[in-house]
Amino acid sequence: MSTLPERPHQEGTKAATGPPAWTYADAVPKRFGDFEVISKLGQGSFGQVFLARQVSLERHVALKVMDGEPTGHNEGQVLAGLEHDHIVKVYSAFLDPPSGLSGLCLQYVPGADLGVIIRRVFEGGRVPESGRALLDALDQLRRGDPGFDPAALRDREALEADDFPQAVCRLGGRMAEALAFAHANGILHCDIKPGNILLTPYGRPMLADFNVAFDRTRHNPEDTRYGGTLAYMAPEYRAVMLNLPGGKADERCDVYSLGVVLYELATGTRPTLQHNVSETKETIAQGTVPARATLPEVRTVPDAMTHVPRELAAVICRAIDPEPTHRYQTATELATALASARQLLTARRTLPAPSPIGRWATAFPLYALAVAGILPHVIASLVQISYNAVEVRLTTEQGIVFAWLVIVYNLIAYPVFGGTALYLFRQVKRQLPKVATMSGPELDAFRAQVCQLCWRAAALGAIGWFPGALIFPIVIDVCAGPIPWQLYAHYFISFSLGGLIGVVFSYLSIAYVVLRALYPQLGNADTYTPTKGWNEVYPLTAPFGAMVTLASGVPLVGAVLLLTLADTALTLGFRVLVAGLIGAGVAGVGLAERIVRRLHLLAAVWQKDAEVR
Known part of the structure; x- marks a missing residue:
């Protein structure tokens, strides 16, 4: 049976047993x-x-x-x-x-408690940018001589190298690990708050003040008296104190309290309580037990969290979910999620500096995808037109059939296949603003959808191009034939040449937009591991070598076939076409290698720390 504290405060800890007499x-x-x-x-x-x-x-x-x-x-x-x-x-x-x-x-822990450090870091409306802000505040507020500890010095160096969200993840993860250890030994802390977390001068967090904790291996929770700090209490823990239905004290209460601490550390403020804290305090002090409906426990995400990276914000919001079953069920789960969030933030931070094109792609992903998906095919069409103008010789009747074929084929191919690609890109654009509110499974599914964009666009391009290699000569042959076998060969070369150029460069360009602008924004800390991240990125990188080979080889092979199939004198136009194809091969390999180098740099961020595939 639980007993209410004599007069609980929002900030100070009060114990159900009552404090001992003061010792001055x-x-x-x-x-x-x-x-x-x-x-x-x-x-x-x-x-x-x-x-x-x-x-x-x-x-x-x-x-x-x-x-x-x-x-x-x-x-x-x-x-x-x-x-x-x-x-x-x-x-x-x-x-x-x-x-x-x-x-x-x-x-004895020289240093300062996390509460005073948070107040100093956010003093005057400042917005901390790195872990250095925590260390500066600690150096100003600490008391006592820490001595020299080479092992602990590494903690300080790591914290100093972190940006501020990474530092929050690092400190929160250490606290979650400490809680998990206590829980594994049957101990619930029951009073997690900034004032009960000490930071050593080296930036190492220490969990203190187990005053109201209880050992579940020695005591029956039903007979335990509870205490704590109202502002950091989980709803179900407060219900226990108020003798309300549904109250329960378990590991998830400590997870909730640590989540509130992390919210405060990340933003400088606590999440907003939807009920009146003063009225709740007065209710407890008077010993009255209100109906549960008068104590709604719904936490909102105010504007303060909009400046917190989504990966960290998602972990914090789940930790402070008012419904215990929706929270992390153990402190170990919370520690793992914080570690994953820090890895995701680190990966994004270590991406190569973006070029102007990279900055534009990040700012306007839909336009970048559209250009990446369509422009290579437009250029490939120009190459094909140049080829056909020089090598494809048709009679007047065959020319009329060819002209109608071009109109009909393009009126079908571009709206169907180009339109489908644009639809896929637009679907991604529509989902991007919803990422912050997506559930974990929804986010994982969306990330998989984004990773498939390259292959889907390549498939659409191939389906749009390659059938033309047969459709054009067959229809001309049937409607205005006969035509020589060389014409079949020339159409095969022109459509294959154009199709491979379009497919290769659209794939590489879309892969660049995905790895630069989209994938880094879609990590899920609840499911991410370095190995899983690399396993998602690796399939995008696997065809890079083949793509470079095709980019250089296709135009050169086309030039060789032209010379092989030539049955007339080498006209000026023919020579220009052959020279152009050779030049396109040289330019293509240079451009493809440049794109692939950038792609490998972007992909390497996700390969780091992953197990060898």
Whole structure:
């Protein structure tokens, strides 16, 4: 059965058992037991915390001092088995009969708590850009000498190299790992908030203050008294405190609280509560139990989150979902998602600097896709027209049939195949503004759709071009024939030449738009791994070598076939055509290699850290 705290505050922690009698600083002697008190670090609902020197071991420690023997909840027992790099360690419990003082001897963490750091970082409406902002605030606010720790120095260097969203992911991931360790040992913290997270001078987060935590391996949750900080409580945890239906305390409550902390760290503000916090506090203080409908728990995403990268914002929003079943079910899941979000942000940050074309493609993806999909085929059509003008010799009657074929074929091919390609591109453009609100499965499906654009456009181009190699000579032969076999060969060459040029360069151009402007924006932190990312990108890169070969080889092969099939004197037009095809081959291989080099640089970002395929 749960008991309400005497007077819970939005900011301060209150325990259901009630705090011990206050121990004032002047009541604590300078020396007692094995400790020499140096200074007071702070105080809370459960006592005061002092910096002290443990004489026997010649080390600085933090003493959490309470008056009299601890009764009820014992933080020392809860923390005794939690040996983790990101949890403040309990060295021992103490009881000093001469002074009547009791409490805990804890690991001393020089630095500052996350709450004051957040306030300093966002002070005056500033918008932090990198992890350096956190370290600067920490250097200004920290207390105590951290000494020199080469291993911890790497943490500081990594945090300094992060941009701010990456830093949020890094710190949040460490806290989630610490929570997962506590949960694995049966411990619920129940009071995650910035004030209970300490940052060492090296930027390493430490989870502290397990005052209201409880050990599910020793205590029945039904008989446990709960406490915490209202502004960071999960709805179902608050329901437990109010004796409302549907209340439950489990790992997801801590996940929710950490999500609120991450929201505050990312934006400088807490997410908006749709109910009146003051009224809720007063309700608890008066001991009345309102109907559940009077305490709606719907959190909104205000404008503050619009400046947070989508990958991180999606993780935070899921962590603070008011419905427990929609949240991350464990702290391990949250830690994994934050790590994936940081990897996605890192990948986007390490993309090569965009060229002017890359910036334009990112700003106008629909137009970029349209140009990439259509322009190569227009150029290929010009090459084909030049070829036909020189090599295809028709009678007047055959010329009339040919002219009608050109009109009919193009009126069918361009609207059907070009229109279908534009429809696919437009579908992508329409979905892009919805990415921020897509569910995980919807986002994964959309990303797969984007990755298929290259192949679908190439297939449409091939279907539009290659049938003409047979349709044109057969129809001319049937309607105005007969025609020599060489004419069949010339039509085969012209349509194959134009089709391969259009397909190759449209594929490469669309792949560039996808890898530069689209794919980096579509990561899903809940499902992303480096290996999965590379497995999605690799199929786009697989045909690059063949594409370069075709870009250079097709025009050259066309020139060779022209010379082979020539049955008349080499006219000036013929020579110009052959020279043009050879030049197109040289230019094509240069252009294709340049595009492919850029594509490999873009793709390499996703290959990094992936397992060898």
